[in-house]
Each structure stands twice: as structure tokens, then as C-alpha cells.
Amino acid sequence: MSEVRLRFAPSPTGYLHVGGARTALFNWLQARKEKGRFILRIEDTDVARSTQESVDAILEGMKWLGLDWDEGPYYQSDNFHIYREFVEKLLSEGKAYRCYCTAEELDAKREKALKEKRKPKYDGTCRNLTGVLHDKPHVVRFKTPHGGSTVFDDIIKGRIAFSNDELDDLIIQRSDGTPTYNFVVVVDDATMRITTVIRGDDHVNNTPRQILLYEALGYPVPRFAHVPMILGSDKTRLSKRHGATSVIAYRDMGYLPEAVVNYLVRLGWSYGDQEIFSTEELIEKFSLDAVGRSAGVFNPDKLIWLNSHYIKTGDPERLATLLGPYLEQKGIDVSSGPNLVSVVKTLQDRSKTMIEMADGALFYYKTDFEYDDKALAKFLNGNLVQLYGEIRDSLKEADNLDHGTIEALFAKICASHGIKMKDVALPARIALTGGTAAPGLFDVMEVLGCRESIQRLERAIEYVQELERERQ
RNA sequence: GGUCCCAUCGUCUAGCGGUUAGGACACCGGCCUUUCACGUCGGUAACAGGGGUUCAAGUCCCCUUGGGAUCACCA
Secondary structure (H helix, E strand, O other), X not given: OXXXXXXXXXXXXXXXXXXXXXXXXXXXXXXXXXXXXXXXXEOOOOOOOOOHHHHHHHHHHHHHHOOOOOXXXXXXXXXXXXXHHHHHHHHHXXXXXXXXXXXXXXXXXXXXXXXXXXXXXXXXXXOOXXXXXXXXXXXXXXXXXXXXXXXXXXXXXXXXXXXXXXXXXXXXXXXXXXXXXXXXXXXXXXXXXOOEEEEEHHHHHHHHHHHHHHXXXXXXXXEEEEEOOEEOOOOOEOOHHHOOOEHHHHHHOOOOHHHHHHHHHHOOEOOOOOOOOOHHHHHHHOOHHHEOOOOEEOOHHHHHHHHHHHHHHOOHHHHHHHHHHHHHHOOOOHHHOOOHHHHHHHHHHXXXXXXXXXXXXXXXXXXXXXXOHHHHHOOOOOOHHHXXXXXXXXXXXXXXOOHHHHXXXXXXXXXXXXXXXXXXXXXXXXXXXXOOOOOOHHXXXXXXXXXXXXXXXXXXXXXXXXXXXXXX
């Protein structure tokens, strides 16, 4: 019984985008579910376009999502000599041949074919050449069998068949001696003993020629699962135009990794009517059979809903440590204010992102905030200073400032004046937070503490007095 | 253009021959309420079209239409 082995093989030509992340996630889940190995391989055969920054960005994205790998990262650029050997093998067995056609000649032929509405396929000029000098510049082509067809059963798409005559004699080694992608993936997946290849469905057309290569090389053909692509709201390929496509950008926008994972996995995969999945649950329930065949539109609204769900139900301690950096970014010194965990608890139900939570937490730490004059205007009836004073005084008498006692305290003030709670709570909120959008007033006061609440009331009194003076 | 893939509410999807076609996001309305939110209750909304097969088709087959992928000395 051979080991189950899966891999994610990005090319380092940019950051980890949501499409790649989902492919990685599916591979990871399948590996974990099957108790197999998950391998990370960097496809950097295109030396010109590959960068170390991209490698770093991809690794960062994987780590943030929690997609740990068991082997790698392997770099294809480290294995050029191996690919060379396999090319030689094919050559000596007559399964590949040297082609001396120049790129210019090929371009011309292709154009001509296109013009005459024929297939732009290599015409096989060099396929049966004999006795040619090897030192002339050349590429190496794979000798695709004529006739017959290549069939495979895709785990997601079902049976797919291609006539071999549709296939080109593809180049497996460039004139500079470097191998090409379709050859390298096969050699790598074969030698790494990959059992299931999960990748984007833009690779289906490559699959038959890859299968032919496996066979020519004498390796078993892995199972294939081609996942549909992710589209933007206008149903075109997802791009920056549609908003952020980098997973790290979502972290920076205040998304939780579990929300992104949950969103991505449900985009294309489903398990009955269930929407929320923990990672453990996903490992248990994920199945390639349940992955849909059609492309899906990336829906930011649903992602944000999931994010707010995970914020709402998240552990306050953990959220507090996550929130810290977002606040620091806004110039807040967290140590100068109330306990961050307590702050988080008041904000969890009303924050869709960590950025939103940070914004909502600002007033706790700022003592020089401005007041919402428009909201305040409704209460400038001449009694506001007195009301603030009353609240302040009752706070001074209170020894223990928890939600319950504050509520009782406010109720008492309401009763003594025969007014409603909102007549007291609304203006008090402005005094304590500066505005109208904030957590429950009593929670705010509990977190702020007695002293700070009193100070804020006093500052508000001065401010209102100033306003009233101006009015006269 | 050739080849290949795809097709249920606006979106993600359930459905695997017999359902009042279900859920979720978004949207609209009610309730809750100390603001903003949360929550809660309810509502609008879909089987692309046409042929078959079958007692019975969203489900199976074919065609049409419409999307998409791919046809490099990129990956």
C-alpha cells in the first residue's frame, strides 16, 4: 500500500492569490484527511520571472492560513541536472528527438497555419531527421504517438478524452538546455511519487500530454482533480480589478485566517447545508467528490459575514493579541488604556473585521477625542451640565463599577427626574465615547473604570459649558 | 477557429427520477433596544432554450444558446 502524497506547486511570480490558496487548501485537506503527506514545491523553471520575494510571499500566505507542509519547499531550479538525464533517456530510447527549427521559422509556420485556419501544430519537420550535427542549436521535442486517444478519469470532472492527433510534439527542453514546464511537472510528480494531483482546471488541456510523458518515462500515472477557477463579480477571471486577490491583503484588511479558509473551501465545495466548519471538521468532512465542476464567483459579502461570525465567536484573549498590532498601526499605545481583552469583549458583536474593531476601540484609548456636535445638539437644553454632574457624582459614590450597579445607578437617575433611559444614556454616551456608535454604555463604563469615566464626564461638562457660552 | 470544460435564486450552493425546488450571503419588512451594531421573525428571488427516454425529469441522453479554459523555446 503506497503512501498518499499530494503537493501544491506554485510558480513564484507573485503573491499567493485566493485561487492558488484554495488549490493549496484542497490539497492540504485531502492530505490531512487521508493521513498522507503534503509537499510544497516551487516551480521556478522560468528563471527570468521567478523571484525570491514571491517565494517568501507565498510561504507567508500559506503559514497565515495554517497550511503546513510535510516536505519542501523543493525548488525545481535545484534539479536541472535530473531533468537533463530524463531528456537523455527519452532521446536514447527514441521517444524524443532534437528539433533544429528556429523560433522564427516556427512563428512563421504558426501564423501561416492560423491564417489558413489550420491547427497551429508543429509540422514534424525534424521528427524523423537522421545524421544531423548535435552542436547546432536545437530544442528537444517529445515524440507524441500518432493515432489513438488519451483518456483519464478526473475526480472532479469525470472522464475526459483527447485524441492524440490533437496533441503537439511538445518541446521538453529549450535551446538553452533548460527543461519546460510540462516535462518538469511530470518528472517531479513522478519522482516525488505524487498520488493525486489537485490543480486549477486551466491544466486539463495539459493533462493528456503529461500522461503520455508518464507512460514514456515508465511511471504510474497519478489521479487528477481539476478544480474550477474563481471569477470576479462580472464573471471574468478574478483580478485586482475586483478587489484584493492576495490572501495576505485580507489579513491586512482585518480578516481572520479561519474565515478565509472557511470561505475558500465553501467556494466550490459543499457539505449539505452546512456553512461553518472548523479546521478539524473540514479534515473530517472534505471530499473531492463533492467539489463542483463549474467556476464560482468570489463573493466578498459572504467572506465578511464569515469573518464577523468568527470574530463574534472567537476567543477574546486571542483576538486581543491579534488586535494589538492593528491598534498600534493607528498610533495607539495599548498599555495606556483599559484591558485589551475587556475591550475586545465589548466589540466582538459589532465588528466585521479586525480593522473595524480597532476603529471601534479607538475611543477607549484616546482621551482627546472630539465630540459629535450634531448628536450632542439634541441634548443642549440647559440641563445637560447638571445631568452630567449628577452621573459623575453618583459614580463617585459607587465603590464597585460593574454593569449591574451602573444600570441601577442610571435607573435611579431616570426615576428621580421621571425621564427615560435614553434621555440619560444617549448624552452620557457622547460624553464618554464622543459619538453615538459604541458598545453598550454600561459595558463601556465598566471597561473604562470609575476614574476614567468621571474624568470624561468632567471634560464633557467643560465642553458643554463652552458651547452654551457661545450660544448666548 | 480547433480541442476541452461548464450551466438551479443576484452570489455560494442542496438536490443524485416522484420535493410546496431546501439552506447561506446580499436585499426588503417586523420585533428587540441606551446609540451603532448583534440577535430574532418573516418576505422577494432560480432549474438557459428545444427535443427525446420514462407512468414520472432540475435530476438520464442529444441538439441549440450562452459562458470559460487552452492551443509558447510561460507556468
